[in-house]
Amino acid sequence: MSALTVREPQLALEPRLLSRTSCAAPLPALSRAREREHLLAEIEASGLTGRGGGGFPTATKLRAVALGRSPIVVANGTEGEPASSKDKVLIAANPHLVIDGAVTAARLVGATDVVIAAGRADGRGIAALEHAVAERRGFDQGIALGVVAAPDRFVAGEEKALVNWLNGGQAKPTVDRPFERGVRGRPTLVQNVETLANLALIARHGADWFRELGTPQEPGSALVTVRGAVRAPGVAEIELGTTLRDVLAGFGGLTAIPQAFLLGGYFGTWVSARDALDLPFTNESLRPLGASLGARLVIALPQDACGLAETARVVRYLGRESAGQCGSCYFGLPAIATAFEMLAGGTADAPQALERLSRLVPQVEGRGACSLPTGATRLVTSALRVFAHEVDGHRAGRCCAPRRPAVLPVPDLHEHEWS
Amino acid sequence: MSRHIRVNPILCDGFGQCAELLPELIELDEWGYPIVSEAPVPASLEAEARQAIALCPRLALTLERRRAAQPLGAAR
Numbered sequence: 001m002s003a004l005t006v007r008e009p010q011l012a013l014e015p016r017l018l019s020r021t022s023c024a025a026p027l028p029a030l031s032r033a034r035e036r037e038h039l040l041a042e043i044e045a046s047g048l049t050g051r052g053g054g055g056f057p058t059a060t061k062l063r064a065v066a067l068g069r070s071p072i073v074v075a076n077g078t079e080g081e082p083a084s085s086k087d088k089v090l091i092a093a094n095p096h097l098v099i100d101g102a103v104t105a106a107r108l109v110g111a112t113d114v115v116i117a118a119g120r121a122d123g124r125g126i127a128a129l130e131h132a133v134a135e136r137r138g139f140d141q142g143i144a145l146g147v148v149a150a151p152d153r154f155v156a157g158e159e160k161a162l163v164n165w166l167n168g169g170q171a172k173p174t175v176d177r178p179f180e181r182g183v184r185g186r187p188t189l190v191q192n193v194e195t196l197a198n199l200a201l202i203a204r205h206g207a208d209w210f211r212e213l214g215t216p217q218e219p220g221s222a223l224v225t226v227r228g229a230v231r232a233p234g235v236a237e238i239e240l241g242t243t244l245r246d247v248l249a250g251f252g253g254l255t256a257i258p259q260a261f262l263l264g265g266y267f268g269t270w271v272s273a274r275d276a277l278d279l280p281f282t283n284e285s286l287r288p289l290g291a292s293l294g295a296r297l298v299i300a301l302p303q304d305a306c307g308l309a310e311t312a313r314v315v316r317y318l319g320r321e322s323a324g325q326c327g328s329c330y331f332g333l334p335a336i337a338t339a340f341e342m343l344a345g346g347t348a349d350a351p352q353a354l355e356r357l358s359r360l361v362p363q364v365e366g367r368g369a370c371s372l373p374t375g376a377t378r379l380v381t382s383a384l385r386v387f388a389h390e391v392d393g394h395r396a397g398r399c400c401a402p403r404r405p406a407v408l409p410v411p412d413l414h415e416h417e418w419s
Numbered sequence: 420m421s422r423h424i425r426v427n428p429i430l431c432d433g434f435g436q437c438a439e440l441l442p443e444l445i446e447l448d449e450w451g452y453p454i455v456s457e458a459p460v461p462a463s464l465e466a467e468a469r470q471a472i473a474l475c476p477r478l479a480l481t482l483e484r485r486r487a488a489q490p491l492g493a494a495r
Contacts, residue, residue, distance in 0.1 A: 175427050326428035327452035363448040369429050 013213075015237045016221050017197050018089070023096045025204045030107040039203055040066075040108060046207035047219045048199065052076060052087075052157075052192030053265065053295045055283065058199065061189060064179045066109040068187030073109065074166065074178075075102040075116040077125060077193040078150045078157030081265045082317075082411050084297045086223035087193050089235040091118055091125040094197065095132035101196025103140045104203045109189055113144050116193075117162060120149040120416075152416045154266070154321035158370045159190035161323070170418040172323035173370035194223055214240035218282045222293070228300035228407050229256040241280045248300065256302035260386050262408070264294020266314050267375030270307060270382040273300075290382060301407055308344035308390055310408045311383040315340050317410040318376045323418070329373045332364035336380060343394055350395040357384065421459035423483050424468060428452070430479035437480060440471040459485075 016022055030036050044059035065071045075098060079087040091098060102114045116133075118125040129147045136145070148166070155161050156171035163182045165171035182188020191199075198220060202210050211219040218240045224247060227233045231252025238247050244261070248254055258273040269291035279285045283292045301307055319333035339360060342353035357380065365377040384391065424444055426437075433451035443464055444456040460468045460482070472480040 173429075175429060327431065327433050327450050328428065328448055328454075331450040331452075332448070363454070367428060367452075367454070369427075 013221060013237055013239055016201055016213075017097065017194065017223055018093050018237050020094060022094065022201060022204075023100055027100055027104055027200065028203055030104070036108055039104075042207045043199060043202055046202045046210040047217075048195065048202060048210070049218075050192055051194035051198065051222065051296070053267065055292070058191070058195055061179065061191070062105065062108055065111075065187050065189040068180070071109045071111045071187040071189060072183045073102055073106040073111045073114045074159075074162065074183065074188055074190045075099075075114065075193050075196050076157055076159065076162060076190050077116065077118040077122075077129075078162065079119060079122075079295075080152065080154045080157040081267075081295045081297065082154070082409055083227055083299060084225045084265055084295050086225045086235045086296055088119075088122050088125050090194055090197060090223055091122070092128050095125075095128040096136070097197045097200050098193045099129070099132055099136065099140075099145065100200035100203075101193075101198070102191075103143050103145075104200055105189060105191060105196060106143050109187075111189070112142055113146070113183075115146050115148055115166060115183070117148050117150045117157075117166075119152045119157075121152045122149075151418055152411075153323075153418060154318065155323055155370055155372055156418075158372075160370065162190060163188055165419065170323075172325055172418060175369050215280070215282055215284070217284050222281075222296055224281070224296045224298060226251045226298045226300070227409075228262075228298075229254050229258050229302040230300055231255055238281065241282050243278050243280055244298070245277050247281055247298065254300060256304070258300040259303045259305075260301045260307055262299040262301065263291045263297070265297045266318060266379060266408075267371065268292075268294045268297065268382075269378055270301075270311070270386040272386050290378075290385075299408060305404055305407050306344070306390065307383055307387040308340075308394060310406065311379060311387075312337070312340045312344040313406060313410050314408050315376055315380060318372065318379075322372060323370075326368040326373070328364055328367040332360060332367075332373060333376050336360050336364065336376065340380060340383075343391065346394045350391075354384075354391065354395070420484050420486060422465070422468075423457065423459055423485050424455050424472070425481050425483040426453055426455050427479045427481070430477045432477050432479075434476050436474055436476070437471040440474065441467050444468070445471070 048058040050056045077087045077091050106114050126149050133145045151171040158173050160173045161171045163178045164174050166183045178188040214220045221237050222240050225235050260270050271289045271291050316337040319337045322329045324330045339353045339356040342349045361377045364373045435451050438445045438447045445453045
């Protein structure tokens with residue numbers, strides 16, 4: 001167990017995204033095509049990728065939308081992931097940097113409308129954005145800024161769902177591609193707020209500066225939410241490529257020996273603490289474990305918690321968050337949740353539950369209009385792998401932590417609207 | 420360029436006719452919704468594929484031309 005001891009906290013990173021002074025310098029005007037092409041090339045050279053979970057190259061997305069007529073820019077700060085707070089913290093701490101990025105993206109793609117979306121429950125974020133937009137009145141020439149409060153559902157922030165809601169529909173995914181047909185039928189650039197904040201920094205300081213942090217493949221800093229068995233849970237800015245051990249040290253270190261980490265969010269992957277603790281926090285190094293940075297969420301599961309029981313609660317929640325549009329998701333996720341609860345409950349049915357899961361997962365994985373079914377099966381598959389030793393105990397009718405308070409937060413259900 | 424069957428999972432209501440007309444490429448999950456093969460539609464099955472598409476009561480199937488690289492943000 002010596003590999004899992006706690007180290008002294010590391011010196012904190014000089015913040016970029018969470019520093020108010022990051023908005024001090026003026027933004028490039030971008031009135032000439034040559035200037036715009038120069039910045040697009042800088043963004044490409046910076047290697048910036050989407051910070052919302054998808055990880056798509058930002059420059060490619062910008063170029064695709066720029067090809068269309070009268071595009072629209074949507075800054076996505078909805079952060080429907082219940083355990084994640086990094087976008088909420090960024091919006092509250094630095095709304096102007098987010099808006100700088102959205103305005104810059106609008107100038108790059110030729111948009112005159114910018115919509116900034118935050119979750120309805122994020123009152124602090126909505127207020128910060130509205131205040132910032134009011135402060136900027138008259139500054140962003142030729143750009144109309146709007147702030148909207150989007151429904152608080154898990155899939156509402158999925159870009160197609162968000163576009164559908166902005167078009168007056170429910171916040172449920174569609175099969176349209178926003179970069180072709182988005183808000184008001186116009187090509188729409190939907191970018192996570194942290195991605196846009198980085199874009200504003202690159203516009204001011206350039207690609208080389210951006211690459212001073214991070215790894216050559218995954219440059220820059222990142223906001224991460226860390227919860228579970230750490231002394232100071234919350235959000236911090238880290239350098240990509242920092243080992244998970246040092247990331248945790250930045251949150252005050254571990255309060256208990258962890259057995260596993262949930263990486264990426266409720267769409268994410270369980271990894272054993274032993275396998276992951278000394279890996280650099282990058283997609284590249286996590287790939288062999290089947291994990292990725294995803295929504296940049298790390299939950300440290302202490303030894304006395306039950307990974308199966310925790311996963312069962314989250315899978316039930318994900319099933320109830322199905323938009324009910326695709327049969328394989330609407331029927332499949334609750335079926336998986338029921339089988340997983342049987343397994344975690346340590347009943348005599350556990351062996352059948354395991355067999356049932358092995359039949360259900362391939363019927364759900366990779367299907368549907370959004371990635372909810374695939375995310376849920378990824379979580380389930382990784383739980384069965386990482387907590388395999390517990391599966392045996394549960395099959396024999398023993399749960400390791402039947403009375404412990406939950407580590408993974410799950411919101412109250414049925415209280416949020418779709419529109 | 421190859422042709423593939425694509426299902427719009429939101430439109431689909433699980434009538435299941437497609438799997439009867441084209442069992443080589445379409446099977447149903449246990450709730451009756453089609454799982455469509457990623458494989459290209461072979462020339463020998465093109466007539467059956469077109470019939471399955473035309474007879475879907477929800478018009479949820481399409482024949483999609485696909486290049487080697489996947490398009491940006493393709494729905495599954």
